[in-house]
Amino acid sequence: MAPGTLLEDHHLACADSRPSKKAKLSPPANSLTDELDDVATAVPAHPLDIKPSGNAYTASDNLKSRCGAFARLPDELLSLILESFDADALVRLGSTCRALYAFTRHDELWRALFIDSPPEDFEWLGTWRSTVLRIPEARTTSISCKNLFSDVLYRPFQCAQTPLHPFTSNIPPQNAIQRLPDLTYDEYTEHWTNTPFILTSPIKAWPVYRTWTPTTLVRTHPGVKFRAEAVDWPLSKYISYMTHSADESPLYLFDRAFVEKTAITVGNHDTPGAAYWPPACFGDDLFDLLGTHRPHRRWLILGPARSGSTFHKDPNATSAWNAVLTGRKYWLMFPSGPGIAPPPGVMLSDDQSEITSPLSIAEYLLAFHALARRTPGCREGVCEAGEVLHVPSGWFHLVLNLDESLAVTQNFVPRRKLADVLAFLRDQRDQVSGFAEDVADRAFEVFVERLREREPGVLDEALAELERRGKRGRGRWEEITKGRGEDERDGAGGFSFGFGGDESDVEVP
Numbered sequence: 001m002a003p004g005t006l007l008e009d010h011h012l013a014c015a016d017s018r019p020s021k022k023a024k025l026s027p028p029a030n031s032l033t034d035e036l037d038d039v040a041t042a043v044p045a046h047p048l049d050i051k052p053s054g055n056a057y058t059a060s061d062n063l064k065s066r067c068g069a070f071a072r073l074p075d076e077l078l079s080l081i082l083e084s085f086d087a088d089a090l091v092r093l094g095s096t097c098r099a100l101y102a103f104t105r106h107d108e109l110w111r112a113l114f115i116d117s118p119p120e121d122f123e124w125l126g127t128w129r130s131t132v133l134r135i136p137e138a139r140t141t142s143i144s145c146k147n148l149f150s151d152v153l154y155r156p157f158q159c160a161q162t163p164l165h166p167f168t169s170n171i172p173p174q175n176a177i178q179r180l181p182d183l184t185y186d187e188y189t190e191h192w193t194n195t196p197f198i199l200t201s202p203i204k205a206w207p208v209y210r211t212w213t214p215t216t217l218v219r220t221h222p223g224v225k226f227r228a229e230a231v232d233w234p235l236s237k238y239i240s241y242m243t244h245s246a247d248e249s250p251l252y253l254f255d256r257a258f259v260e261k262t263a264i265t266v267g268n269h270d271t272p273g274a275a276y277w278p279p280a281c282f283g284d285d286l287f288d289l290l291g292t293h294r295p296h297r298r299w300l301i302l303g304p305a306r307s308g309s310t311f312h313k314d315p316n317a318t319s320a321w322n323a324v325l326t327g328r329k330y331w332l333m334f335p336s337g338p339g340i341a342p343p344p345g346v347m348l349s350d351d352q353s354e355i356t357s358p359l360s361i362a363e364y365l366l367a368f369h370a371l372a373r374r375t376p377g378c379r380e381g382v383c384e385a386g387e388v389l390h391v392p393s394g395w396f397h398l399v400l401n402l403d404e405s406l407a408v409t410q411n412f413v414p415r416r417k418l419a420d421v422l423a424f425l426r427d428q429r430d431q432v433s434g435f436a437e438d439v440a441d442r443a444f445e446v447f448v449e450r451l452r453e454r455e456p457g458v459l460d461e462a463l464a465e466l467e468r469r470g471k472r473g474r475g476r477w478e479e480i481t482k483g484r485g486e487d488e489r490d491g492a493g494g495f496s497f498g499f500g501g502d503e504s505d506v507e508v509p
Contacts, residue, residue: 043161046154048102049146056149063099063148070100075152082109087132102145102153105129107247118231124240159362160248164306167365168330168382168402172373177331177381177389183281193319193416196333196379196395199279199388203323206276208264209386213326214239214302214406221262226255226300242304242404249360250307258300258408266298278410279388282321285412286421286458289450295434295443298410308400310364311346311357315433316443317424318411320391324383327405331389332372332398333379343378343396344371351428361400393417415458419465422448 053075056062065071070078082090082103087110094104110128125131130140179198203209222236228251233241238253245251259266264275271277278285287294295316308329313336314320322329334343342348345368347356357364372378382402383389391397413421425432425444435443451459 049144053151061147067099098145156248167369171380175380185283188281202279208275228253252307253302255300256296287413301407311398317420319393320411322409323388325406327403329383330400334396344368393420418462
């Protein structure tokens, strides 16, 4: 336990005996949306009795006025400053008064400390603070901070407690993602490569669908470490976290080496002993032509209810399928392309390499969901256990687990989307991800060469499509190889294709 922890209650009692002064109050934050009014009554009281900033207007006292020079700082700036403190400093500062006790108890501060320096051995103790300080639940303090008014502290709690069912149900018919029993390869290629859809039946023959649940996995692989965002957790400890956490944005297990870690076989439906295989309608993945130099493609996904992913696009302009083994997932999706605005509440950098949106899914739903539903192109759907959702290349998507959920997902390059992938690898080289370091800088050239060797007709179709789109006047094979220049024609060297060494451990963003 860190120094000072046992003295918290004594210091707080002494500090709060000082006379109070009327605080200078900031105006209340704007209401997130009208939808907030519909769900606010279901949010319980904050465990430290903290209230939203607007409530200060009817209060006769404000605890923040008692925290000395810190009282002059806006809540956002105070929280930012506290991010630079270590655990011992947070404990000591939090022992000086009730207001600073509340600010230093903000669990996101302790989550960041844990992730920055993950301990070799730890026990999940219900909160990030208790886990970092190794404080058993029976010895965890919870002191009332009544008359502290802060949106910075209250809003994450509100988002973590707000019922999300109103946002994920009653989907307008025009927005509903179409549900299909299955598709043939020809049907998918001709009509569905650019459209989200849910397949309701193809994975129910998978062995992992019949045998894998969070309970069975932790029974067979309790000590195996899986990647949960920036931390490698033994599965037993992640399950403990998953079932006993009140995070606004729960840590999400997203592991790309799960096949090797669980020693399963993945192939086609006729591969002996295969644990699962891609739905047949998606056909061949053209990135398979790269062999061991292909980018990362498959992940195991596990998380509690309320976990998920804020708006993003899949890497390298690939398409993807996501198969739910247990639980349910809500999807909110939007197309992208020239002349199409990003989803409401989402901002893109000029080169579209950075996507900025609210930090939590709940906050996005509270603030923008009503507008998103009215936005042209919006698609929504709930993918149940045993079903597969198709993510077309380039589509923005937000994903929310409605229950504790286990899924597998895979990115792929279908033939009809090859032009999109080639354009991305060629024109957005600084955003290419998942390749080995010795291939990443020339992923486009390596991929084109392999296509030229193995699928020349498919390559020619994709290059012709790029030329039709007018991609900077390029696209023909002669123009692609034009970089060889006059020196090469003179025999002085120039451009050449080839493969480097073994793939390194490169993380997908």
